[in-house]
Amino acid sequence: MRQSIQLGARPQFLTWTTLAYLEAAYPGQARLTTIQTAQALGISDKHVRNLLSLKKFYIPNVGEPGRPSFRKVDVAAYIDGRVDKKNVGGSPTKAERIAAREAGLSVPEWRKLQEQKGGVA
Numbered sequence: 284m285r286q287s288i289q290l291g292a293r294p295q296f297l298t299w300t301t302l303a304y305l306e307a308a309y310p311g312q313a314r315l316t317t318i319q320t321a322q323a324l325g326i327s328d329k330h331v332r333n334l335l336s337l338k339k340f341y342i343p344n345v346g347e348p349g350r351p352s353f354r355k356v357d358v359a360a361y362i363d364g365r366v367d368k369k370n371v372g373g374s375p376t377k378a379e380r381i382a383a384r385e386a387g388l389s390v391p392e393w394r395k396l397q398e399q400k401g402g403v404a
Contacts, residue, residue, distance in 0.1 A: 301359040302355065313354065314352040315355055316352055317335075320353045320358055323358055335351055342361050
């Protein structure tokens with residue numbers, strides 16, 4: 284039976300870490316199941332299982348082969364690392380295309396200029 288845990292609620296105070304947030308959502312567990320990990324990451328558990336079968340999942344699996352589980356600290360570390368990532372590759376956003384056009388630059392040139400300035404305009 285699947286548990287439904289509300290992970291979208293904001294903490295009462297701003298000093299919560301991701302690990303403390305996961306500890307509050309899943310108290311007393313050092314390891315998270317595939318479903319719990321998917322809920323914490325905001326993706327489907329089927330996607331987690333598919334990535335595991337392809338050996339492309341980004342969090343180390345510490346469970347037995349038939350019952351994968353993930354350490355809570357590894358999940359928190361991945362979330363903390365993912366939050367700071369910027370959109371620096373892939374297709375440009377509409378805002379980037381407009382800003383680059385207004386500056387008379389290509390999108391890669393505009394991105395490099397923004398990186399040198401230290402932020403997005």
